[in-house]
Structure formats: C-alpha cells, structure tokens
Amino acid sequence: MVVDQLRxxxxxxxxxxxxxxxxxxxxxxxVRRVTxxxxxxxxxxxxYAMSFAAVQKHVAVLERxxxxxxxxRGREQIVRANxxxxxxxxxxxxxxxxxxxxxxxxxxxxxxxTATTEPDKTQTGTGQTxxxxxxxxxxxxxx
Amino acid sequence: MVVDQLRxxxxxxxxxxxxxxxxxxxxxxxVRRVTxxxxxxxxxxxxYAMSFAAVQKHVAVLERxxxxxxxxRGREQIVRANxxxxxxxxxxxxxxxxxxxxxxxxxxxxxxxTATTEPDKTQTGTGQTxxxxxxxxxxxxxx
DNA sequence: CTATTCTACAACCAAATGGTTGTAGATCAG
DNA sequence: CTGATCTACAACCATTTGGTTGTAGAATAG
Numbered sequence: 001m002v003v004d005q006l007r008x009x010x011x012x013x014x015x016x017x018x019x020x021x022x023x024x025x026x027x028x029x030x031v032r033r034v035t036x037x038x039x040x041x042x043x044x045x046x047x048y049a050m051s052f053a054a055v056q057k058h059v060a061v062l063e064r065x066x067x068x069x070x071x072x073r074g075r076e077q078i079v080r081a082n083x084x085x086x087x088x089x090x091x092x093x094x095x096x097x098x099x100x101x102x103x104x105x106x107x108x109x110x111x112x113x114t115a116t117t118e119p120d121k122t123q124t125g126t127g128q129t130x131x132x133x134x135x136x137x138x139x140x141x142x143x
Numbered sequence: 144m145v146v147d148q149l150r151x152x153x154x155x156x157x158x159x160x161x162x163x164x165x166x167x168x169x170x171x172x173x174v175r176r177v178t179x180x181x182x183x184x185x186x187x188x189x190x191y192a193m194s195f196a197a198v199q200k201h202v203a204v205l206e207r208x209x210x211x212x213x214x215x216r217g218r219e220q221i222v223r224a225n226x227x228x229x230x231x232x233x234x235x236x237x238x239x240x241x242x243x244x245x246x247x248x249x250x251x252x253x254x255x256x257t258a259t260t261e262p263d264k265t266q267t268g269t270g271q272t273x274x275x276x277x278x279x280x281x282x283x284x285x286x
Numbered sequence: 287c288t289a290t291t292c293t294a295c296a297a298c299c300a301a302a303t304g305g306t307t308g309t310a311g312a313t314c315a316g
Numbered sequence: 317c318t319g320a321t322c323t324a325c326a327a328c329c330a331t332t333t334g335g336t337t338g339t340a341g342a343a344t345a346g
Contacts, residue, residue: 012168023162024304025155035242042322054305056324061303075313075322086239093233099178100226167334185292197335199294204333218292218343 010088014066018089021065026050027058031081034068040076153231157209161232164208169193170201174224177211183219 010018021027026048033039033047045055059079062068067085071078153161164170169191176182176190188198202222205211210228213220 015171016166016168019162019166020303023159023166025159026304028158031239032242035239036246040322050304051306052323053307053325057304072323077323081243083243086236086243090233090236090240093229093236096174096178096229097233099175100224100229103179163333169334183292193334194336195293196295196337200334215293220293 010092014088015092017061017065018067018085018092021062021067022089024058024061026055027062030055030058030062030079031067031086034079035081039079040073041070041079042076044079153235157231158235160204160208161210161228161235164205164210165232167201167204169198170205173198173201173205173222174210174229177222178224182222183216184213184222185219187222 022031029048030044033044041056041059042052044059045052048055059068059070063070065085066082066088068079069082071080165174172190173187176187184199184202185195187202188195191198202211202213206213208228209225209231211222212225213222215221
C-alpha cells in the first residue's frame, strides 16, 4: 500500500513548507485542479490573471512542499498531484485532534475524581491554573 | 453540539490565514501547548528563545486565524485553543481527499469502460491528456 | 504609594513572498 | 531552416513576515 512512508515523521521545515504552500488561494486552486485533471504549466497559467512566471513560481512552491510533481512530456511540463503531501498534512492535523481528545478525556477524568474525593477543588475546570509564575516549567514533552 | 458552524464555508482569506498560521514551527508548538494546558502570553514567551513581543505577535496570528482565543484573567491574558479553527483546517484537507478519491473512482470507471468497449484507448491511465492547447477550458467548477 | 509584572503597541529592520518583465534554451509546426 | 510555444531563470519591486527595542498603561505585591 501507500501507507509505507506516511509513517515517517515530518521535520519542522517540511511542515513549514507544507502549510505555507496551502496558505495561498491560487496554490490551493492549482492543487484542486491537478488533483482532478492533468495540466501543463502554461495550461495552468492560462487559468489565472497573472503572468506565466508567477504561476511557475506557485507550482515551484507546491513542488518544494511535495504537493505536486512535474513530469516532462515533449516540450511541456505536466503537473500532477502528489497524494502523499496531502496525506501528510492531514495526518498532522489528525494528531492535533488526538491531542485535543486526550486532553478532553483527561479533564473529564480529573473532574470525575475531584468530584468524588474533593468536592471543593473544582476551580474553572480547565486543569492547570498556575498561581504565580510556575507555568514556565509545565512542559510535558519539551527538550 | 459544536458541529453547528463547522458546516459554514470558509472564505479564501480565512483559509489563507488558517494555513499561514500553521506554517510556522513556533506557532504550531503554541497550538499544541495551549491545547494541552493553559498558558498566559508571558508563560508562553518564557518557553521560546525570542522576545515577549515576538511571541505576542505569534499569538495574534493564531488569534486572527481563529485557532486560539485570549481570555483576560487579572493582569494576565490566558491563551486557549480554539477547536473550531483546527476542525476547519481538517475539514478542508478532507475535502481534497474526497476529490482525490472521486478522481480515482472516475479513472477506474473510465478504464473499466474503455477496457470493455474500446480496448485500444488506454493511454497513460490519467484521464485528460490534452493534445494541443485545449486544456485552458477544462474548468469544471470555475466562473 | 511604590515597585514589579503582564500586556499592548509603535517603530524599525532584514528576509521572504508574490508579483512583474526580460532573456534564453528546447521542442514542435510548417 | 524559421517561427511559434513552452519552459526556466534572473533581476527587480512592493508588501508581508518574523524578529527586535522602546514606551506606556493596568493589575498585583509589598
């Protein structure tokens, strides 16, 4: 299957490039287009109200982010979607979602415990509240 | 439930802000932190090798993208994760995934058809191949 | 009240971004 | 061969971005 290299961790720079690539309307549109059909660079350029060179740069940004790849066909360069890049982005956001759910579970757990043992400690219900300036050492997974 | 406003379509500018917000290592780390626990702005600033003002700006970027919100507590400003923003980002990538799968299905369909009716038309297997310069009018959902 | 802490915001700077035009190399059509 | 097309890339420009320092207001501590 394709699941093989999806397991690989992404470096910070890769993630920067990945989300940076998505952070532009034209580039998101290009990704959508080349996911559906096949386009040459000039074929894409004809779709937008900007120069060929500008579109070329957008494609280059997407390529650096591993979201598309180019394949030379005659004098044209065919731009194709790279599904792996998309899946990597989705996987990261899914990880955040997992963290969020774990947090929700932990809070529910804490609330349940304090409710049965110490019915007074129910502060604001968000866990760490940090009194004076102790939150600079809360890190759970930091270096 | 929270599903209410998730149905809403996101404007291009909102998506730009959303992905731009994710396109920085420090900001992704902040999102992870505030998803797990509660941090004041200065509490976050203490975690990174940059000035308070820099972290303040990162938080502002995340806030503009609806990924976090701030809540004044005494003289502190507590930064909290905004789950909606995260879910919006995930939803968009899921849409791309749907488009990708539809394409895969359509191609499989086409291949199956051409295989039974015209056993010769199996080009490269990627659908539209555009001969001369006709791909500038391929748009399916434009205009 | 005074001093400290936390925040907000302005001004500034270097680098990156998103766009342009121009030049030049390959490839295809006639 | 000649001309048209497609691509690549350099140079340039305006704006944004990610960082800094400095100033000032609010809330807390003593």
